[in-house]
Amino acid sequence: MLRDTLIDRDLFEKIQEKVLENEGNGENIELKKKMLEKSALKRLRKKRSIKKYSGIKKEDLKEIIEFAGMISLEIFGGPSDFEIAAAHPEWCSHCGTCxxxxxxxxxHKDELGILLRFNLDLKYEIVGNDEYPxxxxxxxxxxxKFHGAKRCKIYDSRPHVCRSYPLILMGNDDRHYYVLDLYHKCDYALNLLLEKSMILFDEAVSHI
Ligand code: SF4
Ligand code: SF4
Known part of the structure; x- marks a missing residue:
């Protein structure tokens, strides 16, 4: 398979297992992810023709997209998700879905002080997080509560998670890392996934 030119199957399956373990595997979540991957596949097929490569099938593109959703291209010496996203603010359609x-x-506990310094009234809106003690x-x-008709009502003092979306922080107290959130209908996430997939596709075909 095409993706195997980039990473061996055992390692791919281990990463996949780890991702599922961290994300939980609810039916609704899985369905949303599949829908976004399907949209990315449709666009990738328009951007990258597989006709000129014998033996490459539609399934290979699906795997490339799945892989792009799980890893940072930094492991291949490529740009980080943040670098790609920062270069394309126009990908956000400002739909407000997030x-x-x-x-x-x-x-995050370390950003609480700075948020309150910008906006002391937020202290009435913030509570402890049972999911992340x-x-x-x-x-x-x-x-x-702060979602307004046109934009965020506390835009200048919004939390870090809002600034970095669709990249979200995962992990626990020992280890944190950013992943691409694929569980909302988000144009920014879709374009980022597509861009990463195109880079991975080009890298993979350069090895065959
Ligand atoms: S869901 Fe995505 S596209 Fe929509 S506002 Fe949020 S980041 Fe932008
Ligand atoms: S605080 Fe964050 S989630 Fe709430 S409206 Fe502002 S940007 Fe959106």
Whole structure:
């Protein structure tokens, strides 16, 4: 398979297992992820023709997309997800889905002080986070209380998670890392996934 030119199957399956373990594998979550991957596949097929490579099938592209959703291209000496996203702010369609559908809206213990320095009134809106003990969250979400018709009502003092979306922090107290959130209908995430997939595809075919 094409993706095997980049990483061996055993390692790929181990990474996949780890990702599923961290994300949980709810039916709804899995379905949303599949829908986004399907959209990426449709676009990738328009951007990269497989006709000129004998033996490469549609399934190979699916695997490349799945792989792009799991890893940072830094492991191949490529750009980080943040570097790619920062170069393309236009990918965000400002649809507001992330503000309406995210829960909890995570606040890291180390950013609490700075958020309150910018906006002391936020102290009435922030509570402890049961899911991530020691950290915090907004009291009201789904939708976030600060989601306005045009934009975030606390834009200048919004939490880090809102600034970095669709890249989200995962992990525990020992280890943190950023992953691409594929569970909302988000144009920014879709374009980032597509861009990473195109880079991985080009890298993979350069080895055959
Ligand atoms: S980050 Fe994604 S979900 Fe959020 S507003 Fe932009 S396109 Fe919409
Ligand atoms: S704080 Fe602002 S950017 Fe963050 S989820 Fe709420 S409305 Fe969206």
């Amino acid at each position: 503000c309406k559908e995210s829960s909890p809206i995570f606040i 020691g950290h915090f969250r907004f009291k009201e979400d789904l939708p976030c």
